[in-house]
Amino acid sequence: xxxxLNIGLTGLNASQAQLNTTSHNITxxxxxxxxxxxxxxxxxxxxxxxxxxxxxxxxxxxxxxxYSQLLENQxxxxxSRRADYAAYNQYISQVDNVLADADTGLTPALNExxxxxxxxxxxxxxxxxxxxxxxSGETLTARFRTLDARVSEIxxxxxxxxxxxxGSINSYAEAIAELNQRIAVSQANVGGAAASxxxxxxxxAIAELNQLVKVSTVTARDGSLSVFIGSxxxxxxxxxxxxxxIGDKLDENGRPMVLIRSAGNEATPIAETLLSGGALGGLLAxxxxxxEPAQRSLGLLAATMATAFNEQHELGVDxxxxxxxxxxxxxxxxxxxxxxxxxxxxxxxLAGLTGxxxxxxxxxTRYVMTDIGTGEQQAxxxxxxxxxxYKGLNLEGLDGLVAGNRVFIYPTRFAAGSIEMAISDPRTVxxxxxVVSAAAASNSGTARITDIRxxxxxxxxxxxxxPVFNPAALTFTEASGVFTLQVSPAGEYSFVGGDTYTxxxxxxxxxxxxxxxxxxSYEFKLSGVPAVTGDGFSLSANTTGIADNRNAALLGALxxxxxxxxxxxxxxTPTATLNNAYAQLVAKIGSKTREVQAGxxxxxxxxxxxxxxxxxxSAVNLDEEAANLVRFQQSYQAAGRVMSxxxxxFDEMLSIGR
Amino acid sequence: MRVSTNMIYDQGVSAMQxxxxxxxxxxxxxxxxRKILTxxxxxxxxxxxxxxxxSRSVNAQFITNQGYAEDALRLVEGQLTGAGEIIQYARERVxxxxxxxxxxxxRRSIAADLGAQFDAMLAISNTRDANGDYLFAGxxxxxxxxxxxxxxxxRGADYEGDQGTRTMQVSSSRFMPVSFAGEDAFGGxxxxxxxxxxxxxxxxxxxxxxxGAVSGALEGLDQSxxxxxxxxxxxxxQLVEVEQLGFIGxxxxxxxATTLSGLQDLDFNEAISRLKQQETYxxxxxxxxxxxxxxxxxxxxx
Numbered sequence: 001x002x003x004x005l006n007i008g009l010t011g012l013n014a015s016q017a018q019l020n021t022t023s024h025n026i027t028x029x030x031x032x033x034x035x036x037x038x039x040x041x042x043x044x045x046x047x048x049x050x051x052x053x054x055x056x057x058x059x060x061x062x063x064x065x066x067y068s069q070l071l072e073n074q075x076x077x078x079x080s081r082r083a084d085y086a087a088y089n090q091y092i093s094q095v096d097n098v099l100a101d102a103d104t105g106l107t108p109a110l111n112e113x114x115x116x117x118x119x120x121x122x123x124x125x126x127x128x129x130x131x132x133x134x135x136s137g138e139t140l141t142a143r144f145r146t147l148d149a150r151v152s153e154i155x156x157x158x159x160x161x162x163x164x165x166x167g168s169i170n171s172y173a174e175a176i177a178e179l180n181q182r183i184a185v186s187q188a189n190v191g192g193a194a195a196s197x198x199x200x201x202x203x204x205a206i207a208e209l210n211q212l213v214k215v216s217t218v219t220a221r222d223g224s225l226s227v228f229i230g231s232x233x234x235x236x237x238x239x240x241x242x243x244x245x246i247g248d249k250l251d252e253n254g255r256p257m258v259l260i261r262s263a264g265n266e267a268t269p270i271a272e273t274l275l276s277g278g279a280l281g282g283l284l285a286x287x288x289x290x291x292e293p294a295q296r297s298l299g300l301l302a303a304t305m306a307t308a309f310n311e312q313h314e315l316g317v318d319x320x321x322x323x324x325x326x327x328x329x330x331x332x333x334x335x336x337x338x339x340x341x342x343x344x345x346x347x348x349x350l351a352g353l354t355g356x357x358x359x360x361x362x363x364x365t366r367y368v369m370t371d372i373g374t375g376e377q378q379a380x381x382x383x384x385x386x387x388x389x390y391k392g393l394n395l396e397g398l399d400g401l402v403a404g405n406r407v408f409i410y411p412t413r414f415a416a417g418s419i420e421m422a423i424s425d426p427r428t429v430x431x432x433x434x435v436v437s438a439a440a441a442s443n444s445g446t447a448r449i450t451d452i453r454x455x456x457x458x459x460x461x462x463x464x465x466x467p468v469f470n471p472a473a474l475t476f477t478e479a480s481g482v483f484t485l486q487v488s489p490a491g492e493y494s495f496v497g498g499d500t501y502t503x504x505x506x507x508x509x510x511x512x513x514x515x516x517x518x519x520x521s522y523e524f525k526l527s528g529v530p531a532v533t534g535d536g537f538s539l540s541a542n543t544t545g546i547a548d549n550r551n552a553a554l555l556g557a558l559x560x561x562x563x564x565x566x567x568x569x570x571x572x573t574p575t576a577t578l579n580n581a582y583a584q585l586v587a588k589i590g591s592k593t594r595e596v597q598a599g600x601x602x603x604x605x606x607x608x609x610x611x612x613x614x615x616x617x618s619a620v621n622l623d624e625e626a627a628n629l630v631r632f633q634q635s636y637q638a639a640g641r642v643m644s645x646x647x648x649x650f651d652e653m654l655s656i657g658r
Numbered sequence: 659m660r661v662s663t664n665m666i667y668d669q670g671v672s673a674m675q676x677x678x679x680x681x682x683x684x685x686x687x688x689x690x691x692r693k694i695l696t697x698x699x700x701x702x703x704x705x706x707x708x709x710x711x712x713s714r715s716v717n718a719q720f721i722t723n724q725g726y727a728e729d730a731l732r733l734v735e736g737q738l739t740g741a742g743e744i745i746q747y748a749r750e751r752v753x754x755x756x757x758x759x760x761x762x763x764x765r766r767s768i769a770a771d772l773g774a775q776f777d778a779m780l781a782i783s784n785t786r787d788a789n790g791d792y793l794f795a796g797x798x799x800x801x802x803x804x805x806x807x808x809x810x811x812x813r814g815a816d817y818e819g820d821q822g823t824r825t826m827q828v829s830s831s832r833f834m835p836v837s838f839a840g841e842d843a844f845g846g847x848x849x850x851x852x853x854x855x856x857x858x859x860x861x862x863x864x865x866x867x868x869x870g871a872v873s874g875a876l877e878g879l880d881q882s883x884x885x886x887x888x889x890x891x892x893x894x895x896q897l898v899e900v901e902q903l904g905f906i907g908x909x910x911x912x913x914x915a916t917t918l919s920g921l922q923d924l925d926f927n928e929a930i931s932r933l934k935q936q937e938t939y940x941x942x943x944x945x946x947x948x949x950x951x952x953x954x955x956x957x958x959x960x
Contacts, residue, residue, distance in 0.1 A: 029663055029664070030664070036662075093696065093698065096696050096697050096698050097696050099697065100696065100697045100704055100708070105708075107708045107711055107712060108711075110712070111711065111712055111715035111716075114715075114716075114719075115715060115718075115719050118719045118722075118723060118827065119722075121723075121826070121827065122722075122723050122726045122727075122826050122827075123726070123789060124824075125789050125790075125791050125799055125800075126789050432797065436797060436820050436821070436822055437821065438820060438821045439821060441841075441846050441847035441848075442847070542797060542820075542822075544797075544798055544800065544801070545796070545797025545798055545820060545822055546797065546798075546799055546800055547791055547795070547796070547797045547798070547799035547822070547824055547837070548797035548822055548824070549824060549825065549826075550825075553825065553827055553833060556827065559712070559716065560716060560830070577712075579708060579709060579712040580709060582708065583704075583705035583706070583708040583709050584705065586697050586701070586704055586705050586708060587697065587701045587702060587704065587705035588701075589697065589701075590696070590697025590698045590699075590700075590701030590704050590705070591698075591701040593696070593697070593698035593701075594698040594699075594701055597698060604672075608668070608669065608672060611665075611668065612665055612669065615662040615664050615665045615668075616659055616660045616661065616662060616665070617660070618662075619662030619663070619664045619665065620662060620663055620664070621660065621661060621662050621663050622663045622954060622955070622956065623663075623954060623955040626954070626955035626956050626959060627955060629959070630959070
């Protein structure tokens with residue numbers, strides 16, 4: 001009788017445990033990271049009586065959670081990749097939006113500026129056209145600065161989020177360390193059984209940490225879990241967590257470095273490449289591969305445009321009869337530390353500029369130039385006197401370096417943010433060329449001089465900037481159809497690269513170069529046939545020729561001239577116009593954005609599949625729980641009925657005795 | 659497969675989010691009329707659109723310059739037509755002056771008439787354009803190119819401009835001359851129309867017979883007329899060239915516009931039908947979400 005009562009009681013207990021667990025499942029159906037739990041029941045040990053074994057009821061053998069490490073790992077992998085792409089996308093798509101927008105992009109401002117240049121070329125004496133050029137120059141430089149500022153702003157946003165992300169990572173690391181301890185204690189107390197709900201909490205903390213930075217885990221015998229981030233850097237070990245922080249130490253790109261510190265120790269820098277995956281990985285990558293290259297491209301564009309424009313402008317003459325001055329101003333090449341080595345843009349090799357920043361190191365015998373962005377190294381050999389021409393740069397003072405020295409060179413990095421107009425007076429736009437040709441009135445031949453192009457204006461102007469020099473007088477001598485050009489004053493002018501002219505084969509035009517002893521030089525094209533004797537030309541200074549638009553035409557042509565991406569160390573084969581280069585930047589950012597957006601979509605869908613697979617095993621189904629509720633309610637009632645039968649039997653027994 | 663309640667909600671919501679995002683994208687395309695909303699939608703087409711935009715803007719600038727060039731050339735042509743007529747008229751007067759039957763006073767009145775033609779010629783050679791620039795001064799557009807000067811009692815005009823020729827870029831490879839130095843249009847030095855006229859006037863004013871000077875003057879005037887007509891012929895052919903460049907320019911503009919439209923513009927029919935389709939899908943997702951989430955065994959437990 002008592003055994004019947006006991007058996008009923010075990011049933012009641014077990015049913016109650018089942019009902020409790022079912023209720024626990026129902027109430028936690030929406031809890032993040034919750035894994036449904038199940039009570040496992042077993043028959044109690046039987047009792048041997050008279051050669052037979054009799055059952056003694058049921059018992060609860062454990063409460064387990066539906067958990068699959070494999071499925072969890074799949075979710076974590078997809079999730080950290082998704083978070084990586086999402087963080088990248090969040091910031092790169094902002095740059096993407098800014099670049100091609102008709103109101104904020106560079107192309108409309110460039111077109112407007114060069115259109116205004118063409119108007120000056122068509123109406124060189126018209127001050128309104130010149131004013132319009134100055135105004136559109138202001139617009140263009142402001143556009144460069146705005147774009148640069150916008151990218152900087154986005155980069156600052158990234159910087160801020162990196163800081164916040166490190167903060168969150170630290171909180172999760174601490175939470176995991178604490179949970180490790182609680183799990184170890186609780187597990188020891190219950191004799192090795194896992195505390196499902198604590199495990200769930202820890203799993204959830206790891207999952208959330210994993211969204212911030214990719215983690216891998218190793219479980220120890222006491223149930224505590226070691227967490228590694230990125231490529232194996234230990235973050236949590238048992239109940240101890242390390243701390244990630246942004247220090248004030250900058251890397252060679254001027255970026256604050258991520259440091260790691262364990263309690264009581266010095267913080268040490270941790271390589272960015274080790275921190276891959278998760279939002280942090282995405283943030284570091286977008287800063288490194290998205291924002292900085294975009295900003296460098298803008299700087300390269302600004303520096304190239306300004307240098308090319310300034311160079312040509314300085315070869316012209318303005319409405320006041322003075323040689324042109326710089327048209328644009330922008331930050332010069334920065335060398336850090338300054339002092340020993342100095343660097344400037346080499347206008348002769350402008351297309352050699354790459355936009356990259358460099359580290360120049362000297363070990364006592366060898367000079368090595370390292371591209372900071374790509375890490376690519378190249379040995380360089382300075383000329384006697386410590387000068388070096390390298391990728392569009394003129395470097396000086398290399399002989400001042402001592403073994404172990406390293407200098408950082410930032411050629412165009414600050415150009416887009418600092419570019420502005422250097423002139424504001426419309427009269428100072430140098431639309432004219434400083435040299436005019438005149439044929440002697442007595443010329444009887446058909447020879448003509450056209451296409452005068454100034455190669456260098458050095459020594460051309462007096463102290464007030466007015467071109468003043470002796471005219472070059474050209475005459476001809478002839479021997480069997482070959483004319484030789486004579487120039488006077490002979491001590492002052494000389495021909496560079498040939499002075500003979502053969503009208504029979506060259507009358508369509510041959511280019512000659514005259515060099516003056518003061519330093520300046522120019523080209524001109526001679527065509528037609530000069531009379532053997534008597535014909536002559538004079539090439540003189542142009543100070544009042546205000547309707548001359550020759551320099552304006554050359555300035556305007558810079559819009560469609562290939563100025564950029566010459567490759568090699570000298571950049572002698574430019575392949576892109578300014579607008580081409582900008583379009584390339586837009587395409588590059590656009591493709592990257594497209595790639596990460598596609599990546600995010602793919603990983604989101606993989607994540608959903610992985611979550612579905614996991615939830616299929618681990619998550620609560622309320623219908624199932626409702627069924628369990630009914631089922632265990634019934635088993636409870638049945639066990640109760642067993643007890644009431646036992647009661648009835650006992651009563652029967654008593655009534656027999658009455 | 660075992661289905662959890664979370665899956666029903668999660669997957670329903672994410673399906674609706676996907677549909678909504680698609681619908682929003684199409685809506686934005688319709689609102690802007692653009693196929694490409696950001697370069698990420700089509701990086702290659704975006705970059706190409708920027709290049710074509712520049713080509714189109716450069717071409718538009720050439721078309722504007724063609725207009726400027728045509729105006730400038732027509733102005734010069736008008737002035738040179740006048741100059742040609744003056745030379746023709748002066749030639750007739752020179753011929754008349756050679757008549758031995760003329761009296762001294764007749765010759766003086768012809769001298770006065772030719773003096774007026776000299777002034778008219780000088781005025782033409784010192785014409786200014788709408789910018790106030792002297793047309794025939796070469797680059798020296800601020801100074802009158804021909805300054806009246808007398809050599810003893812002989813009238814003449816010195817050329818004070820230079821030999822510069824203003825050009826305008828009317829196509830990617832053509833810089834068209836739109837001004838002509840005074841020396842090119844009216845002759846320079848001994849060949850100057852002013853020297854020819856001045857010397858003949860001086861001869862007439864002396865009252866003596868000019869029959870000896872007539873042939874020299876006629877030769878000089880014929881040469882001047884030749885010079886003017888040569889420049890006018892050049893202008894004429896340049897005007898034809900500008901007109902042709904104009905046709906090419908507008909053809910190109912149309913081509914660029916078509917290319918740009920192909921790269922950027924939305925096919926509205928396709929987009930509207932897509933919008934309708936996405937709307938239907940979204941509604942279906944919403945309705946099925948409500949249906950599925952409404953089903954629960956708990957509804958039947960009492």
